[in-house]
Amino acid sequence: MKKISIKFLSTLTVFTLVFFTSCQNKETNEETVKEVKEEIKKAPAARIASPAPSPFSTLEQKVGLTDVTIEYSRPNMRGRTIFGDLVPYGKTWRTGANANTKVTFSTDVTVNGTNVEKGSYALYTVPNQKSWDIMLYSDANNSGLPKEWDDAKVVAKVSAEVVKMPMNIETFTITLDDLTNNSGVIGLLWEDVYVGLPITVDTDKAVMASIDEVMKGSPNANAYYTAAVYFKTENKDIDKALIWVDKAIEMTKEDPKFWMLRQQSLIHAKAGKTETAIAAAKKSLELAKKAGNDDYVKMNADSLKEWGAK
Structure with a gap:
């Protein structure tokens, strides 16, 4: 009888230890799960690295003593007809993709006889078959076109003749060429079209x-x-x-x-x-x-x- 009691007590002790250990482990596991959930909430959403459809580009060019910086996004043709279709004739275009194209001058410049003060401007265009209107707009931070167009913010406007090129330019491209000590031409190229915006500096x-x-x-x-x-x-x-x-x-x-x-x-x-x-x-x-x-x-x-x- 004494042996049975000792055996019973031993078994009971082991069971009790297992029970309490199990409960303790359960509490620990619940705390661990809770901590992991909190960390997941804090962690930023996972992002997949992939190339942008219209890559961002920055062009920097010295014209005389003036620094000219052009920031823009560059869409591709991808087999599409661009002007007169994807980019309609007669309508204001953001002149690129995504946010508006931005042109920054470190000094005052002259565009079509108009003084343009140093600073940043949005570059907008109205493409047509034979000529484009090219405009510098004083509000330089827009998601494409302004929500409300304001003619008073057009600081300079030029009518530029369309020059047809003998080949297609797949990616929308902006250049700054024909450089002298006192001038340069901001060139816009896409599909088989080139137009230029002349600027002069003092x-x-x-x-x-x-x-x-x-x-x-x-x-x-x-x-x-x-x-x-x-x-x-x-x-x-x-x-x-x-x-x-x-x-x-x-x-x-x-x-x-x-x-x-x-x-x-x-x-x-x-x-x-x-x-x-x-x-x-x-x-x-x-x-x-x-x-x-x-x-x-x-x-x-x-x-x-x-x-x-x-």
Whole structure:
């Protein structure tokens, strides 16, 4: 009887331990599940990485001293007819995909004779078969077209002739080409169509102010050289350019530069001093050969031939 009691008690003890352990594990599991659910709630929704149908692009270009930045999304043709179908004629187009195309100027610019203050603008167009209206709109943050169009926000408008291209451009493309010190053309290309928006910048005013300021002090060789080349390029006082480039060459005579001598030869030639132009070109040619610069070798050789050098 005593043995049975001990056995019974042992069994009861084991059962009790298992029962309490089971209950404890259940409570622990419930707490764990609760914690996991809370973490899932906090975790961001899973996202699948995939390419955008109309990839975003940023174009940055210096025009003279003005920084021009264009931000836009680029849809593809994908076998579709674009103008006159996907993009209707006679209706305002966002000029790209997704949010409006944004153009930012770091200085004031001129568009079609109209001053456009530095800042950001939405670029909108009205495509037609033979010409497009291209507009800069002062509200630069829209999901495509503005909810309510406001003509008062059109700061500049240009009618641009459509140029038909000999091939299709699959992806909508914006360029900034035909660059000079004072101008450029924002080009829009898609399907077989090209239209351009000319812009001009007042680079000369800024450069001349800089030259005047530097020349009041103690200009170094590079300052004289840069000023001389600018005067030559912009058809300004060639006699001043001559004086400045000669000073630059004199200041670097211990370590002559073939590109400086090249510009000296061109400035002398433009000033009608052919003999000294030839002498400078020969020095530039010799140094370019030593430097292994084939471009300058050819340019100098061509000029020497043009000027009748022996």
